[in-house]
Amino acid sequence: MSDLRKEFGKVGVLFGGRSAEREVSLMSGKGVLAALQAKGIDAHPFDPAERSIAELATEGFDRVFIALHGVFGEDGSLQGALEQLGIPYTGPGVMASSIAMDKIMTKRICVSNGVPTPAFVSLEVASTTTERLQAVAKEFGLPLMLKAPHEGSTIGIARVESADCLRDGFDLCARYDSVILAEQFVKGRELTVPVIGRGRDARALPIVEIRAPQGNYDYEHKYFSDETEYLCPAPLDEALTKRIQTLAVNAFNAIGCTGWSRVDFMLRESDNEPFLLEINTSPGMTSHSLVPMSARVAGTGYEDLCVEILRLATLGLKQSSK
Known part of the structure; x- marks a missing residue:
């Protein structure tokens, strides 16, 4: 028996699930499963959409690798169930997962901890009028970003270029959430920073710059297209690199992340100021993914x-280990 097999015991790789990101999760999980098995670890696939989480306990799993994305996997609910079952799991705990899944709450906490984000406001789907949308667009300017705050993988996002498209963009996002995040558009370079560890031991990995065709880093360009260009390490000077990595670790710790996460930024073209967009607590592990x-x-x-x-x-x- 290999040393790693002894160390980890029976491992479940959780992937698939019931969120809108199921397809991506299947790709991530298959990659992780193959990698762990190649290292001699007793790893097994487990799809919560097809099996009860309780089976993890009855079948004697010693720990799990969470390769689920989106709701029912990345939002704290699964983490709470695993806490109840007493099965250690990868990634942040219940509270940090829940916070990070909500882009609005993430931004509020990060701003209060000195991590800048684009100006934003939350809009209730049921009560937001066209007049209110127009007022937000006037305040923030166009283009305007509209986002379903509890989705990921660029699902439920609209970049509104003109006032005539406000309602359509809002309605598109409203298919995925009851609250919409309206965010000031930041023109510049898209960056992401993986962070691994916990508390004082958390460290930022090299920054990745994403250059998608026409700046459109959508679902297709993120997971399937070969047209998107990735630069790693991102071509930034040393001082700016360290500043962005420090902001990433600060954001990671501010919401109580442990294990691993990925912190996304926009670097404003006009003055090289970084702005946090979101934190992903169960990042992709596909062939196109940025953490690997x-x-x-x-x-x-x-x-x-x-x-x-x-x-x-x-x-x-997990948050107490700072």
Whole structure:
């Protein structure tokens, strides 16, 4: 029996699930499962959309790698169930997962901890009139970003270029959420920073710059297209690189993340000021994903990255380890 097999015991790789990001999760989970098995770990697939979470306990799983994205996997509900079952899991705990899944709450906490974000306002779907939308567009200017705050993978996002498109953009996002985040558009460079560890030991990996065709980093360009260009490490000077990495770790710790996450930024073209967009607590692990790309530049291959993340699986009050 390999040392890793002894160390980790029976491991469940949770992927698939019931969110709008199921397709991406299937790709992530299959990659993680193959990587762990290649390292000699007793890893097994587990799709919560097809099986009860309780089976993790009855079948004797010792820990799980969460490769689920979106609701019912990344929002704290699954983490709470695993706490009740006493099964250690990868990624942030219940509270941090719940906060990060809400882009609006994430922005509020980060702003209060000195991490800047684009100006924003939350809009209730049931009560937001066209006149209110027009007032927000006048305040923030156009283009205007509208987002379903509890979705990811660019699902439920509209970039509104003209006042005539406000209602259509809002209605598109309203298919996914009862509250919509209206956010000032920041023109510039799209960056992302993986963070691994916990508390004082959390560290930022190399920054990735994303250059999508016409600046359109949508679902297709994120997961399937070969047209999107990724630069890692991002071509930034040393001082700016360190500043953005520090902001990423600060945001990670501000909402109580542990294990691993990915922090997304826009770098404003006019003055090189960074603005946090969101924190992903269960980032993609597909062939196009950014955390493995960054880790590889730092000298850690995909299989070893999966093992490192699995080794950080814990239970309990994860936020208290700062």
